[in-house]
Amino acid sequence: MLEEKLSITNQNIEPQYIISLNKFIFLSVITFGLYSIWWFYKAWRFFQEKENTDIMPAMRTIFGIFFLIRLFSKIIDFAKAMNYQKNYSPNLLFIGYLLTILLSYLPEPYGLISISGFGWFIKPFKALNYAKLNDSGYEVILQDRFNTRQIFLIVVGSIWWLLILASIAIILSQQNEYIAY
Template sequence: MEPTATSIYAFSDTKPATEEVQVLLSLTKFTALCLATGGLYGLWWQYKTWRFFKQRQQSDIWPVARAIFSLFTINELFKNIGRFSGSVGLVPAYNAGNLAVGYIILSLLARLPDPYWLISLFAFTCLLTPYQQFAAALRQSSEYPTREQAGFSLRQVGALIFGTLIWVLAFYSLAQPT
């Protein structure tokens, strides 16, 4: 019997190919990691979330490409999170289009000259509500195993230390006279 294609928007009839345990961080830890890594953790979260939807929908999307080109795919990610949370009985707590526009504008501000590019660091704030909505939907769903992460993992501690050192050096160089 040949497999049938499923719509990427079908949420009730699809079963994930593998049931990977979804590790959930507190909002404080997510924020700390996003700030310390200059937003790179936000891209990592987008990759992991796209990978979840790829497995859930059994689609052929490329999560890495979708995370790298997030300026073009963030709206669809926010919509997918909204549909997923709706499928488990939660009401979406945000407008996907508005948050996507905010994320794109704040991300593009990285092209500003010193020190104004620092405003772009706050692009991750547009990820906070979808992050919370996605985590709440995973907790609500009985289909997907979740685990609350108590502390930071070793890799996360490494990212925090490395990121903090980079920020110290960046602010030091910004403070130097030209």
């Protein structure tokens, strides 16, 4: 009876595309952390479909700071149900993420340290991938290549990075000119 409910419920879940941790890190860095926000949305979307609830993933992403602990908790609970052996504290991950994001207020170029905020998503990212891969109720597709949207993000992010690095180089060269005089 329970298996029938799971299969009926899970029919409404879109295929789950899973990328490697290295791709997640690369996409997060190249997009200045914006890919992490996309992952946040996709995780909420997954739980909306999985639990057949009326939550609004977009709103939970926009107001993510208020829902991050809850998402991390849902992920670890789901992963533990799939015999995930590792653990993490949703509260500590949230605090770490919040503190890292606050580093963006440092003067340039030190504010770029805040891009590392995606690092606090790594444990939940691994746990969610594990759970999806070990739950037979979902169609899981391992994405070994970048899709068109990801390539677009890489191109735009690369241009953005080049502009940022060029502006830093210009600022530093101007500072050196002032020092020389």
